[in-house]
Amino acid sequence: MITLKDIAKLANVSTATVSYVLNGRGNISDKTRAKVLEIVEAHNYKPNNIAKSLKLNKTSTIGVIVEDITVFSAPEIINGINEYAEENGFTIVLTNLRIHKRIGNHFKDIDRYKHIITAAVDDLLSKQVDGIIYIGVHTRDVKGLIDIAKPVVYVYCYSTLESAYSVNYDDELAALEATNYLIERGHKRIALISGLIDSMPSHGRFNGYYKAIMANQLPFDPSLIKTGDWEYSSGYSMAKELMALPTPPTAILAMNDLMAGGAIDACREINVNIPEQLSVIGFDNREFSGYYSPKITTVDIPLQAMGSRAIAMLIEILDGSPPEESNPKLECRMIERETVAAAADKQ
Amino acid sequence: MITLKDIAKLANVSTATVSYVLNGRGNISDKTRAKVLEIVEAHNYKPNNIAKSLKLNKTSTIGVIVEDITVFSAPEIINGINEYAEENGFTIVLTNLRIHKRIGNHFKDIDRYKHIITAAVDDLLSKQVDGIIYIGVHTRDVKGLIDIAKPVVYVYCYSTLESAYSVNYDDELAALEATNYLIERGHKRIALISGLIDSMPSHGRFNGYYKAIMANQLPFDPSLIKTGDWEYSSGYSMAKELMALPTPPTAILAMNDLMAGGAIDACREINVNIPEQLSVIGFDNREFSGYYSPKITTVDIPLQAMGSRAIAMLIEILDGSPPEESNPKLECRMIERETVAAAADKQ
DNA sequence: CGCCGTAAGTTAAACGTTTCACTTTTCACA
DNA sequence: TGTGAAAAGTGAAACGTTTAACTTACGGCG
Numbered sequence: 001m002i003t004l005k006d007i008a009k010l011a012n013v014s015t016a017t018v019s020y021v022l023n024g025r026g027n028i029s030d031k032t033r034a035k036v037l038e039i040v041e042a043h044n045y046k047p048n049n050i051a052k053s054l055k056l057n058k059t060s061t062i063g064v065i066v067e068d069i070t071v072f073s074a075p076e077i078i079n080g081i082n083e084y085a086e087e088n089g090f091t092i093v094l095t096n097l098r099i100h101k102r103i104g105n106h107f108k109d110i111d112r113y114k115h116i117i118t119a120a121v122d123d124l125l126s127k128q129v130d131g132i133i134y135i136g137v138h139t140r141d142v143k144g145l146i147d148i149a150k151p152v153v154y155v156y157c158y159s160t161l162e163s164a165y166s167v168n169y170d171d172e173l174a175a176l177e178a179t180n181y182l183i184e185r186g187h188k189r190i191a192l193i194s195g196l197i198d199s200m201p202s203h204g205r206f207n208g209y210y211k212a213i214m215a216n217q218l219p220f221d222p223s224l225i226k227t228g229d230w231e232y233s234s235g236y237s238m239a240k241e242l243m244a245l246p247t248p249p250t251a252i253l254a255m256n257d258l259m260a261g262g263a264i265d266a267c268r269e270i271n272v273n274i275p276e277q278l279s280v281i282g283f284d285n286r287e288f289s290g291y292y293s294p295k296i297t298t299v300d301i302p303l304q305a306m307g308s309r310a311i312a313m314l315i316e317i318l319d320g321s322p323p324e325e326s327n328p329k330l331e332c333r334m335i336e337r338e339t340v341a342a343a344a345d346k347q
Numbered sequence: 348m349i350t351l352k353d354i355a356k357l358a359n360v361s362t363a364t365v366s367y368v369l370n371g372r373g374n375i376s377d378k379t380r381a382k383v384l385e386i387v388e389a390h391n392y393k394p395n396n397i398a399k400s401l402k403l404n405k406t407s408t409i410g411v412i413v414e415d416i417t418v419f420s421a422p423e424i425i426n427g428i429n430e431y432a433e434e435n436g437f438t439i440v441l442t443n444l445r446i447h448k449r450i451g452n453h454f455k456d457i458d459r460y461k462h463i464i465t466a467a468v469d470d471l472l473s474k475q476v477d478g479i480i481y482i483g484v485h486t487r488d489v490k491g492l493i494d495i496a497k498p499v500v501y502v503y504c505y506s507t508l509e510s511a512y513s514v515n516y517d518d519e520l521a522a523l524e525a526t527n528y529l530i531e532r533g534h535k536r537i538a539l540i541s542g543l544i545d546s547m548p549s550h551g552r553f554n555g556y557y558k559a560i561m562a563n564q565l566p567f568d569p570s571l572i573k574t575g576d577w578e579y580s581s582g583y584s585m586a587k588e589l590m591a592l593p594t595p596p597t598a599i600l601a602m603n604d605l606m607a608g609g610a611i612d613a614c615r616e617i618n619v620n621i622p623e624q625l626s627v628i629g630f631d632n633r634e635f636s637g638y639y640s641p642k643i644t645t646v647d648i649p650l651q652a653m654g655s656r657a658i659a660m661l662i663e664i665l666d667g668s669p670p671e672e673s674n675p676k677l678e679c680r681m682i683e684r685e686t687v688a689a690a691a692d693k694q
Numbered sequence: 695c696g697c698c699g700t701a702a703g704t705t706a707a708a709c710g711t712t713t714c715a716c717t718t719t720t721c722a723c724a
Numbered sequence: 725t726g727t728g729a730a731a732a733g734t735g736a737a738a739c740g741t742t743t744a745a746c747t748t749a750c751g752g753c754g
Contacts, residue, residue, distance in 0.1 A: 003740055014704045019742055026743090027702050049473040050401050051740035054709050059397065061474075064441075069422045069429070072634075079417050082443040091474060094411075094441040096429040126396040127408075127438060232638065261638050268640070287419075288635030291579065291608050293615070350710055361734045366712055373713090374732050398710030401739050 002043050010043070011036045022047065053128060061091045062314060063124035065117070066135040067099040072286055073303050077135050077155055080307025088315055093129055095120045099137065110143055117145050125150070131314045139168055139200040151317040155310045158327065165317070166327045167309045171201050174299050174332035175208025175253070178281050181334060182251045183216050186343035187279060191224040191249035193238045193259050205255050205283070224249055228259050235262025243272055250278060250343045257282035257289040260296050264339065275341035285335050294338035302330045349390050357390070358383045369394065400475060408438045409661060410471035412464070413482040414446040419633055420650050424482050424502055427654025435662055440476055442467045446484065457490055464492050472497070478661045486515055486547040498664040502657045505674065512664070513674045514656045518548050521646045521679035522555025522600070525628050528681060529598045530563050533690035534626060538571040538596035540585045540606050552602050552630070571596055575606050582609025590619055597625060597690045604629035604636040607643050611686065622688035632682050641685035649677045 004022075008015040013032060020026030021036040028036075039045075053059040064081060066074050078094075085092055097120060103113045124132060131150050136142060136157025144161035146152050151165070158166035182190050192209050195202045206225075213220050223245060228234030235254055239262065242249055254260035260282030264274055272278050274294055282289055285300035309330065313323045351369075355362040360379060367373030368383040375383075386392075400406040411428060413421050425441075432439055444467060450460045471479060478497050483489060483504025491508035493499050498512070505513035529537050539556050542549040553572075560567050570592060575581030582601055586609065589596055601607035607629030611621055619625050621641055629636055632647035656677065660670045 001740095004742095005740070015741080016705080016743075017703060020703090023742085027700090029702060032702080046469060046473050048401075048475060048740050050397055050406065050475045051709090052742075054395075054397050054401050054711090054739090055741050055743090057709070061440075070426050075416045075422050078441075079443060079445065082416070082441070083445060091470065092441045093408075094425075094429070094439045096426060098426065098430060122393060123438065126393050128395060128397045258638075265640060286634075288638045291605075291635045291639070293612060293640055348710095351712095352710070362711080363713075363735080364733060367733090370712085374730090376732060379732080395710055398739090399712075401709090401741090402711050402713090404739070 001048075002045050004045070004047065007036065007039055007043065007045055010039050057128075059091075059128045059130055060089055061093055061127070061129045062311065063093050063095065063121075063127070063129035063132040064135065065095045065097060065120050065124070065132060067097045067137045068101075069094075069096045069098075071100075071137045072284070073137070073156060073301070074135060076303035077307040077310075080304035080309075081133060081311045082307075083304075084308040084311045084315075088311075090130075090311070090315070093124060093127060095124060107137075107140060110145065114145060121146055121148060130318055133310050133314060139171070139204075141200075151314055153310045153314050153317075155306050163326070165313055165323070167306050167313065168327070168329050169301050169306065169332055170329040171204025172208040172211070173329075174283070174301075175205035175255075176212045177208075177332075177334060178253055178283075178299055179209045179212035180216075182253065182279060182281065182340065183212060183218070185279070185340065187249075187251040188218055188343065189221070189224065189247065189249040189251070190218075191226065191242045191252045193235055193242075193252060193254040193263060194225065194227045195230045195255040195259075197227050202255060209253060228255070230256055230258060232258045232262040235259025236266045237262075239263035239266040240270065243267065243270060243278070248278075251340070252278065252280050254280065254282050257284045257286040257296055257298055260298070260339070261288070261292060264292065264294070264296070275339050276344065279340040279343075281340060289335075290337070297337045297340045298335050300333045300335050302332060305330055348395075349392050351392070351394065354383065354386055354390065354392055358386050404475075406438075406475045406477055407436055408440055408474070408476050409658065410440045410442065410468075410474070410476035410479040411482065412442045412444060412467050412471070412479060414444045414484045415448075416441075416443045416445075418447075418484045419631070420484070420503060420648070421482060423650035424654040424657075427651035427656075428480060428658045429654075430651075431655040431658045431662075435658075437477075437658070437662070440471060440474060442471060454485075454487060457492065461492060468493055468495060477665055480657050480661060486518070486551075488547075498661055500657045500661050500664075502653050510673070512660055512670070514653050514660065515674070515676050516648050516653065516679055517676040518551025519555040519558070520676075521630070521648075522552035522602075523559045524555075524679075524681060525600055525630075525646055526556045526559035527563075529600065529626060529628065529687065530559060530565065532626070532687065534596075534598040535565055535690065536568070536571065536594065536596040536598070537565075538573065538589045538599045540582055540589075540599060540601040540610060541572065541574045542577045542602040542606075544574050549602060556600060575602070577603055577605060579605045579609040582606025583613045584609075586610035586613040587617065590614065590617060590625070595625075598687070599625065599627050601627065601629050604631045604633040604643055604645055607645070607686070608635070608639060611639065611641070611643070622686050623691065626687040626690075628687060636682075637684070644684040644687045645682050647680045647682050649679060652677055 004018050005015055008018045018036055020028050021033050106112050132152045135155045140157050142157050142159050154166040226238035228238050252263055260280050263280055267274055282296045282298035285298045289296035289298050316323045351365050352362055355365045365383055367375050368380050453459050479499045482502045487504050489504050489506050501513040573585035575585050599610055601610055607627050614621055629643045629645035632645045636643035636645050663670045
């Protein structure tokens with residue numbers, strides 16, 4: 001490998017001169033500059049960034065820890081990070097925790113996987129990343145799991161550690177808008193198929209639903225609220241229960257597309273036509289929701305924007321001008337497809 | 348940041364001694380070792396890998412270039428790479444080309460994106476990665492696009508550059524097995540909905556189909572071969588054409604799940620029951636194929652294994668013992684679901 | 695002619711490790 | 725007690741950059 005020193009020798013100048021030419025600094029005559037550049041070109045010299053990093057104590061590298069890259073949200077978030085990173089001259093060092101494979105669904109038991117995260121962080125730190133972005137698999141508190149001197153921003157999760165940065169989306173607002181969307185179309189009996197009750201997204205989405213119902217002076221009927229477990233099968237069985245009610249709902253808001261899909265398939269079995277007899281809205285805008293029969297109307301989470309925002313914040317911190325909003329919640333967007341219609345039986 | 352030099356001073360030994368202790372090398376007494384380790388522990392010293400890399404001219408880092416991380420195959424492949432990398436002490440530097448966004452579908456026009464790849468490679472090289480894994484979005488020849496001194500292995504694509512390493516899957520074998528699967532269930536008129544004709548996967552899959560037909564002495568009927576464009580809509584329209592034939596097929600092998608899905612929906616419209624009246628097999632095992640109605644029987648591509656294999660090969664090359672098989676093609680696996688039944692009308 | 699200011703370029707230390715070549719200490723044995 | 729070999733430890737250079745501090749060359753001006 002040809003080094004800066006070699007170039008200096010070939011050009012009959014000092015290494016300082018070559019360095020200055022390369023970095024467009026210092027006082028160098030056009031003649032010398034041209035000569036150096038020519039030799040650099042001729043030998044296809046590429047600077048060694050490792051050496052540069054050592055000297056400058058700055059790698060222009062950010063560590064991205066993703067809890068599980070195979071989860072639907074991860075690639076989009078990484079894509080967002082990546083685009084912004086590239087535009088700003090940063091490189092990404094990726095660590096995939098493969099957390100589902102390792103700890104199953106024991107996310108509550110933080111002690112169980114603390115060491116996994118610590119190892120990942122230590123590794124990244126030893127590689128001298130300038131900062132870290134931690135991408136969770138769902139909105140939750142990861143406590144003060146990462147406590148280091150370098151800046152960290154959490155995406156799709158947050159840390160109760162004071163002054164921790166995070167970027168998430170607005171669950172409550174999204175559910176409120178989805179519910180309003182139904183109400184605007186004349187629905188009055190709107191069921192909710194919730195995810196696991198002890199999760200943040202379930203709370204946020206429930207609140208949004210509840211506020212929309214209240215704001216529109218609709219009756220709040222607890223029999224219309226069902227608790228699922230985020231899986232297809234729970235959407236399926238909850239929908240059957242709901243449609244067996246004395247007066248079944250005219251619309252269902254499911255807290256994710258999987259449960260929405262289950263609900264739709266349950267309805268097909270019992271000959272409830274969607275959307276004519278029942279409207280359904282999902283959440284997440286999973287890829288399959290666009291290929292479903294019928295195509296599922298759903299709420300899109302701004303994953304890519306969350307990624308960009310996270311790294312934008314990180315870079316601001318690195319530049320010494322911390323972002324004003326340290327825990328932004330981005331807005332979701334409804335994706336209108338084929339599972340919602342105006343309520344048939346206006347009461 | 349506390350350095351090795353600091354530790355040495357605190358322990359009253361030379362930096363060499365600390366280094367030896369840390370690396371389990373050299374001749375160090377248990378007493379000294381313990382003292383050093385204690386101080387390391389007490390000050391939570393973490394070695395600076397940048398400095399180490401500079402000295403050793405080896406970063407234990409591999410560059411992963413992915414053409415588009417949002418493509419369904421990418422996360423699984425990266426997952427495979429990541430797992431093996433971690434087990435072997437390597438770190439991944441990720442570069443996402445976002446190639447679809449940048450060049451659309453102009454993959455043939457290599458000059459158009461050559462500079463994008465060159466920039467990515469140069470950047471990785473300047474970061475002194477030990478080797479590069481290039482993940483394509485589909486099987487194709489990327490020519491001698493990357494021509495560097497360090498080892499490169501291609502995944503989901505290959506390079507005609509002599510002595511280039513690659514890992515792919517066996518398209519032909521997969522299509523042959525899928526076709527046989529249908530033949531074993533009594534199907535004799537098996538249609539094929541192909542992807543774009545000028546693509547490698549289309550060729551391979553066609554060959555597999557053709558060989559299975561021939562090996563079973565079935566008639567090869569060109570009217571049963573339709574060329575789609577990989578999109579949902581082409582599956583839809585091709586299926587309609589096929590079912591309008593004087594004697595329609597009893598089974599369709601679609602070259603991807605998207606077209607299989609289109610075909611299934613077309614059949615629903617014209618009241619052809621799946622699988623009773625028509626069997627359908629897709630390709631790719633996309634996530635939605637498992638949530639389709641009916642769930643699509645498909646061919647799973649061993650993405651994760653491809654990733655692991657790629658980095659395994661890379662590490663072998665790095666270790667100076669190049670792999671015997673330099674362009675392996677991994678085997679696919681049929682995923683049996685709900686869209687295949689025995690042929691109804693045995694002739 | 696001498697002085698000064700500026701432009702152009704150089705010197706050498708520093709970043710945090712590793713390791714070769716060397717020195718010092720220890721200890722078994724004659 | 726002296727010797728030599730093995731064990732334990734040290735010194736310093738090196739990896740490829742950057743940059744503060746310095747030197748040199750040059751031209752203009754009084």
